[in-house]
Amino acid sequence: MIKGKITRISGPIVRATGLGAAGLFDVVEVGKKKIIGEIIRLEAGRGKETEAVIQVYEDQTGMQAGDEAVSTGRPLSVLLGPGLIGTIYDGIQRPLETLFNQDGAFMASGSRGEALDARKLWHFVPSVVEPVETTGTKAKNEVVSTSSTTVKATPGLVLGTVKETESITCKIMVPPHTKGGNIIYIKEESDVTIDTVVAKTDRGEEFTLAQWWPVRVPRPVAERLAPDEPLVTGQRVIDVFFPLSKGGTAAIPGGFGTGKTMTQHAIAKWCDADVIIYIGCGERGNEMTEVLTEFPSLIDPRTGRSLMKRTILIANTSNMPVAAREVSIYTGVTLAEFYRDMGYHVAIMADSTSRWAEALRELSGRMEEMPAEEGFPAYLPTRLAEFYERAGRVQTQNNATGSVTIIGAVSPPGGDFSEPVTQHTKRFIRCFWELDRDLANARHYPAISWTDSYSEYAEEVRPWWDNVNVNWARTRQAALDLLKKEQRLSEIVRLIGPDALPDDQRLVLVTAEIIKNGFLQQNSFDEIDMYCIPSKQLHLLEIIMEFHEKAADCIKLGAPLIKIQELDDDEDDERGTIREQLSRLKSTYTNDDIAGLAAFEQRMLIVLENLAQSYIQKERL
Ligand SMILES: Nc1ncnc2c1ncn2[C@@H]1O[C@H](COP(=O)(O)OP(=O)(O)OP(=O)(O)O)[C@@H](O)[C@H]1O
Ligand SMILES: [Mg+2]
Structure with a gap:
């Protein structure tokens, strides 16, 4: 244990002498309350002695120059193991609920609290598994070895599992910096605490449910x-x-x-x-x-x-x-x-x-x-x-x-x-x-x-989307292009008003409005629309873009935009015009109601087709 003395305090930055032998990023317990700090710099002090610059993670009211600073010799680390899920921590992994029960609403300095509950029992199921050395992307099925003596303790090896929550199974893994060797002991299926030794190697290493890891160092991957x-x-x-x-x-x-x-x-x-x-x-x-x-x-x-x-x-x-x-x-x-x-x-x-x-x-x-x-x-x-x-x-x-x-x-x-x-x-x-x-x-x-x-x-996620709906990339691009066009047109409208635009361009404004209201806006408080599944997402956009295409055809045939805006699939119901419904589809049809959405699409296509036909016939006459 290396002990030093505080020489200077400036808010959360404290300087101490006597810690020259400590390592950079070592955790230091500072002052009488032993509050946690970390050495973030070691520099030449005013005399010859090295001065450690310590960043302190807690409120230091009452700390004095001359107080002790003790290096713990290890870097700032977190405890990793079952029990993390569902917990509320502060920045240095102190469980806030435990501290609340201990200190009340305001944490006392120097308050600790175990990051993971050491008394809680977890049901450990051994499953010594051999990691596969190949570099294929697909994980091979986990092979349970029958004779555990031949299994090597390689980094990441799954020793067993515990059910952490209903949705998460916590795998008990050999830590990345293991000494290696063969596994000579595996705990049988039983209820254990996080400190219980669940595996041992022939090099004298013991593994528990939990492991420490320094926060500033990325954990290695294959x-x-x-x-x-x-x-x-x-x-x-x-x-x-x-x-x-x-x-x-x-x-x-x-x-x-x-x-x-x-x-x-x-x-x-x-x-x-x-x-x-x-x-x-x-x-x-x-x-x-x-x-x-x-x-x-x-x-x-x-x-x-x-x-x-x-x-x-x-x-x-x-x-x-x-x-x-x-x-x-x-x-x-x-x-x-x-x-x-x-x-x-x-x-x-x-x-x-x-x-x-x-x-x-x-x-x-x-x-x-x-x-x-x-x-x-x-x-x-x-x-x-x-x-x-x-x-x-x-x-x-x-x-x-x-x-x-x-x-x-x-x-x-x-x-x-x-x-x-x-x-x-x-x-x-x-x-x-x-x-x-x-x-x-x-x-x-x-x-x-x-x-x-x-x-x-x-581009990278395109193949995934193609599996949902092959039209993803095309529909997405068409919609983005349309919104870009609308932006240019709105500038013209701002100068000369909307009436100066021909109907096909005003249709762009109408569709863009529908995309904004009926697709892009998504209210987090709307029961139906707060979450939209991928297939529905694209279906909505497809319907809107289909409307645009068919409406553009009608305009080409001579139909005025106003007629398209007034199109209604059913005059007697309260649902309103096609255009109004398009903006509300997202919160009308739930994620499961694919049929409802498809039925609307059909009704919409029919009225647009009827309109187009009526103009084709006019032309013939
Ligand atoms: N998706 C949404 N659906 C409905 N309302 C929203 C949505 N996003 C934001 N709001 C509204 O905007 C308000 C402010 O949002 P929020 O608090 O997220 O802003 P912020 O950018 O985090 O603000 P701050 O800069 O203060 O942190 C919310 O209270 C809510 O009324
Ligand atoms: Mg905010």
Whole structure:
């Protein structure tokens, strides 16, 4: 144990002498309350002695110069094992509920709490499995060995499983840095705690249900795979227009109140990831409360189980120590990688990376570093890259396929996207969902701009979509082109008014309006429309584009636009005109009601065909 003495305190940055022999990024217990810190720099002090710069993760009221700082000799690590799912942690993996029961609503400094409940019993089922050495993308069936003595303890080897929640089976894996050797002991099927030894090797290594991992180090993988499977979010503007891959990276930049949090909540609720890690980083506390109160009661449409049974929350709200906010995203990614290594698809929401960057800036300032753009440290882009680089679809060390997808909200001050965090983030992500202030003001939600957003995954996920509906790429492109055309036409309309345009061009405006209202807008509070399955997503867009094509034909035959706008499939019912119905299809027909949607499509085609026929006949006469 290396002991040092505090010489200087500047907010969450503390300097101490006597820690020269400690390693960089070692965890240090600081002061009388033994609060947690991390050595982030070792530099020449004023005298000859090395001075350690320590970043402290808790409130340090009462800390004094001269207090002790003790290095623990290990880097800042998280405990990985069953029991993570459904828990709420702070940035350094302290379980907030345990601390609440211990300290009340405000955590005391130096409060610990076991990251995982050491008394809880888990039903361990042994399944020593040989990892397959080939590099095929498909995981081979897990082979249960009968004579466990011949099994080598290779990194990632699955020793057994425990049922963590209804939806998640936690695989007990040999840690990545194992000494190797043969497995000589495997625990029989039984109820065990996380500290129980469940396997031993002939090199004297023992494995329990849980393992430690340093948060700043990415967990190793066997191979990186192409991100060619989309993360289905159930949000049309995302899935159809700007798709994100499993293992991909996305940013949601948006000014104040434009819907960043709502979009992330919607994705966290409905996306088809197996595990969700929600990092509330520097945002308002009540937004986390919303997640806490809402998620347990929500049902996953795919598994029929509570959404909290697949979610881990990391809460570092605006009023919590700033240094812990800096580390919270690494904690989150590490937990994600752990589940990825079991072969799960994990999605991380970080709200917001701008607040995280502000934490970085504050700490850098306290360390008196030379500031770069807008006061952010020069290493801001490096840090952002390190974070987003940990996303990916991979072949794990035990030959399963898993992924970590990262979705970061960016809140540029004043909605100015030219500021450093947005600009640097843009370099490292491949999916950009830009929230538009005008759309948000017009209550067009999600306010994702269709002109300034982009996704570089569209080509990669195309084969997947082709399986759903071969028309995906064509319909998507036609709709995007139409919206572009509309933008040009609206500029003309602004100058000379809509009446100057010929009917075929005014039809573009009409259809664009239908796409916006009937396809792109998706209200998170609408029971039917809050989540839209892929086949329905595309069917809606196909119907709208079909309307456009047929209507354009009618206009060519001489039908005035006004006639098309007044078309009605049934004058007596209350459903309104075809045009009105098109805008409401999304919330009229549920995800299961494919027949209803198809029936509407037929009625629409018939009235359009009748109109076309009447003009063909007129021509003949
Ligand atoms: N998809 C949506 N459906 C319905 N309403 C929405 C949607 N997205 C946003 N809103 C509305 O916009 C409001 C603000 O959204 P939100 O809190 O997500 O913004 P934000 O960008 O996270 O704001 P801040 O910058 O304060 O964090 C919400 O309270 C809600 O009323
Ligand atoms: Mg928000």
